[in-house]
Amino acid sequence: MIKVVLIDDEPLARELVLEYLKVFPHVQVVQECNDGFEGLKAIQQHQPDLIFLDIQMPKINGFEMLELVEKMPAVIFATAFEEYALKAFEVHAVDYLLKPFSRERFEKAVQKWLQARPTVEDEKETQALLETAAQQMPAQHNRIVVKINGKIKIIPLHDIQYLEAADDYVRVITSEGAFLKNKTMSFFEKMLDPTQFIRVHRSYILNVTQITRIDPYEKDAHIAILKNGEKVPVSKTGYPKLKEVLGL
């Protein structure tokens, strides 16, 4: 039995997928969700094999929801949203259905997935897709979505002081405290506005608006002092980047 979760804020859009799925006897829709919050819960609870996901949804969009998913299912996007994401889809194996889509197109997408089903590959592909999509969707440029104690928190970018690498995670340090996000430093480096967030060090990305002062520190290295007094190391390669952005 293949477990499927539908995530779309339009009831009719879900009904259509349900209707189209009737011809696949092994597929069982375990839950229908109205938004990314419900979707996230359903994915955790049911561990589905496949999800159908809209992009434009209340509160957090489809991409942001995927960023918070721990055990990634295969994803087939169903969306009318093409201008930012289409390119991302083209490069990666995860399928997408552009609304309105035909039964043939839908069945082709499901068949393709059923035949291949390389689950590990799926996850990698989805991750890669997210990185590309994150750079292309302007909605994501002004905030980061994190999960804390099972709750979802949306951090506006201007609240971020700096980001710090922590093993497989990245610590997002804000005035309200630190949040962990299961992402790489290079993901954030690509996603964030390079005129505001600078990779000043292998382990640090710094919000330049938070800096009050830059002091020399040992040979070739510097240290940035933030408004709240915290100190962030600036490496030999990071310093020129910082100087350029600050116009020094």
Added chain:
Amino acid sequence: MAKLLLSIKSAQIIFGISWLCVTLLNAALLYFWFSANIETAIVDSLIHNILLAFAVMGLSQTLTYYRPKGKYLFVVVTSTTLAIIWVMLSGWVLAKIFEKDLLYTAWLYTAMPITFIYGFILLLAMGIISLLFYETREQQSILARKEEAEKMAREAELFKLRQQLQPHFLFNSLNSINALIAIRPDEARQMVTKLSDFLRGTLKKEDKQWISVDEEIQYLRLYLDIEKVRFRHRLSTEITISEAATGLQIPPMILQPIVENAIKFGLYDTTEAITITIDAWQEDGVLMIAVANPFDSSLNPASKSGTGFGLSSIQRRLYLLFGRQDLLSTTSEGDLFTATIKVPQPQ
């Protein structure tokens, strides 16, 4: 092709009257002041002034087509040349006619410098008048062409702004219809009709400058009906139109994008059901319409200033239509965002 100054009726009349006056004055001067006999005075005046009239018309004509870079110098030089030719020619003709009147011919030659100055001044005056006339003409036509071009650009921009129907709306609606065809065909049919009516409205109303508030609201309801099929119970609307506002006028398709924006931000900020309120009333003869939607201030920090919402195209449209930047205002109180537009009424 520039119109000739002397082909304008009023110019012809003024020219004719002036010519007559000058000719009579000239004859009178000769008769009373220089004691010429009446015959001589009239013939002298006629010959001089008829020839001068030709010279003046020729100059004016030339300036229609030919205005070189140093146009004032050109007028002075031409006037001088024409005046000399004119003095010689009229002198020669008159000397021939009055060959035997030695007193007159002697006077004719003596007066030549004065006659030259007289002719030169009139030629110069006419030259400058013609020059100014044609220059103004040209300026006016340049200005008119520029205005025409600006008007066309404005129309094109307005057209584009009106056409800015969100493609998502269309695609999502088609997707809903696609779903309804399988589940509830009757509803699918209704939705197709509504969507068609709505789209027809967008095409039809483009030519019209103004429609009634009633008509605009009807059209808006069509749009809302479609959106309600898409979002079901999550979307409800309250429309209140004051009696005084119903008869007022509004440019077509102004409300729909504002409401679309309200729905977008209302629905995408929350997972719960929302109500969009639309109020229209009259204030000092101006139509006021307020569209309010709930929003989550913690999700949209930019919306506090009102710039975060996609209302710039409405702002631009109102500016192009009325030349004013102050017709759209936004406020947010608590978790309610309100966009208000003022629509000045046509005179």
